[in-house]
Amino acid sequence: MPRMEPETDLVDRWRSLLSCYNEIACHLERALGDAHDLTLSEYESLDRLTTQECGKRRMQDLAETMYLSQSALSRTVTRLVKSGLVERTHCEDDRRGVFVEITAAGRQRWAEARKTHLAVLAEHLTPAA
Amino acid sequence: MPRMEPETDLVDRWRSLLSCYNEIACHLERALGDAHDLTLSEYESLDRLTTQECGKRRMQDLAETMYLSQSALSRTVTRLVKSGLVERTHCEDDRRGVFVEITAAGRQRWAEARKTHLAVLAEHLTPAA
DNA sequence: AGACGTTATATGCGCACGCATCTAATGTCC
DNA sequence: GGACATTAGATGCGTGCGCATATAACGTCT
Numbered sequence: 001m002p003r004m005e006p007e008t009d010l011v012d013r014w015r016s017l018l019s020c021y022n023e024i025a026c027h028l029e030r031a032l033g034d035a036h037d038l039t040l041s042e043y044e045s046l047d048r049l050t051t052q053e054c055g056k057r058r059m060q061d062l063a064e065t066m067y068l069s070q071s072a073l074s075r076t077v078t079r080l081v082k083s084g085l086v087e088r089t090h091c092e093d094d095r096r097g098v099f100v101e102i103t104a105a106g107r108q109r110w111a112e113a114r115k116t117h118l119a120v121l122a123e124h125l126t127p128a129a
Numbered sequence: 130m131p132r133m134e135p136e137t138d139l140v141d142r143w144r145s146l147l148s149c150y151n152e153i154a155c156h157l158e159r160a161l162g163d164a165h166d167l168t169l170s171e172y173e174s175l176d177r178l179t180t181q182e183c184g185k186r187r188m189q190d191l192a193e194t195m196y197l198s199q200s201a202l203s204r205t206v207t208r209l210v211k212s213g214l215v216e217r218t219h220c221e222d223d224r225r226g227v228f229v230e231i232t233a234a235g236r237q238r239w240a241e242a243r244k245t246h247l248a249v250l251a252e253h254l255t256p257a258a
Numbered sequence: 259a260g261a262c263g264t265t266a267t268a269t270g271c272g273c274a275c276g277c278a279t280c281t282a283a284t285g286t287c288c
Numbered sequence: 289g290g291a292c293a294t295t296a297g298a299t300g301c302g303t304g305c306g307c308a309t310a311t312a313a314c315g316t317c318t
Contacts, residue, residue, distance in 0.1 A: 010250045014153070017254075018173075021150040022196035024143070039304075044147075059267065067151035069306050074268055096266040096313045121139045125146075168274075188297065198276050203298055205274085225283045225296040265314070273305085284295070
């Protein structure tokens, strides 16, 4: 019979995850918003786009590496487009598809925000947690 | 000079925390909602109230052990009151204060939901994460 | 080609959240 | 006791989210 983890351990680990996540997410959200006018989701989206060589991905691919629902991602991209940080371009092979491409302004905004992002993580993401 | 954690490690750990949290929270939210008509925050609130002997706490004390903002907690309690799972009673010593007390129905609902909660954790909160 | 299922993305809707502010009760200092 | 700061909690407001559904472009089968 497999070794079952005691229930309390499970719950304790969950609680720790819960509070740890919320504390950091909350700080990130505020810091990114105040200093760079970016949502956490927006920052994370930009981040995904910069780590690609081409800086261009289909919504679908983007969604796979993200934690957001499909609809939330779609709206996040819409916001980024409105801010001029990203562009939507149609996919020629499959005209249902949409490419998302980061703009020069997007790269710049991301580069600035990255500092804030790292600073918050360094302060609140303790090695122990 | 103190050993600095490389930036990429920090970010990697954050990403892992982010996706891990979101996956579990999402499943919990759905499972608790579908099976017991409870929000994750509502469940967590009930949970805090049952672990107390008296099952009765001031909003303030409750807030300290939770990840929610003060306003979100206030509204969560309002919802729980509407569902009859909790009661608000005035504090006599300090009439600004409010006690929150779990009802019998609240204890029962929590007991049922706890099974779902544990099941989801057992399935998605891997020991490794 | 036409009908029908499927896939990629967008959108309507309701909801929980955080921030700022309001209200009411306390405390403090004179 | 009266003026003023402080504290506990509730509420107005705007926002991002997930779910369900709509839309449009595929693919397939005949």
